[in-house]
């Protein structure tokens with residue numbers, strides 16, 4: 001699979017304080033990549049550096065095969081960015097907002113209609129943006145970000161402050177875009193969200209990546225060396241994951257109901273690695 005993003009030895013400081021420290025990562029084309037970490041870990045800073053909004057102290061950044069040069073315009077035709085300050089004009093209707101952004105990115109009216117329908121905004125297109133619900137506003141920001149059919153979409157905490165049902169809608173949109181070929185770079189501090197959505201995750205803590213892999217590989221890597229056997233009479237037995245211990249356990253009286261391996265969730269793994277919760 002081709003590389004979509006490569007970060008090599010990236011360091012960023014603000015007034016002498018290190019925000020990112022020798023960061024390395026690779027995002028493959030077509031994947032949903034979760035960049036996970038608590039508040040202040042450096043997630044937004046990484047997106048700003050990858051999209052040329054900030055300049056690093058050192059390190060190399062490659063996006064879609066080209067080095068990132070702050071202010072380089074050709075990158076913007078190929079990427080979409082959704083952050084909490086993506087914004088739109090409150091006093092304009094949904095369609096008027098999209099027409100304005102379409103003019104900047106030279107997108108056709110047909111594409112506007114397609115996006116309105118894809119994001120379930122068609123019936124709200126003549127409403128002023130200020131009258132939209134929070135979930136619909138988030139859809140409008142998505143619409144703006146994908147109007148020009150970017151190959152790569154940066155989503156900075158796309159479900160922060162949304163209720164569970166609206167978050168589910170946003171997850172469905174992310175999956176839909178990804179299934180149409182868009183690579184997604186997603187930041188979140190919500191580990192359940194990452195576990196559900198992402199093909200690959202990186203744990204960011206205090207400016208560097210402490211672990212990365214597919215959610216299922218990480219869960220296996222940090223799984224306890226034990227399985228739990230549950231019997232019909234309600235008793236439970238924990239045994240080591242080796243053939244002899246299992247053989248012994250299976251000899252026990254009582255009818256066996258289930259055998260489960262003990263795999264931690266991403267939240268537990270992050271806590272184990274960093275001693276920090278993801279707040």
Ligand SMILES: Nc1ncnc2c1ncn2[C@@H]1O[C@H](COP(=O)(O)OP(=O)(O)OP(=O)(O)O)[C@@H](O)[C@H]1O
Pocket residue numbers: 014015019037038039040041042043044045046189
């Ligand atoms: N413009 C800036 N000037 C000074 N310090 C900054 C600036 N931008 C970010 N920082 C600092 O860099 C560190 C990383 O911030 P960043 O916003 O990237 O974290 P984050 O992981 O996105 O957090 P959150 O989840 O709260 O958005 C923090 O310590 C923050 O205070």
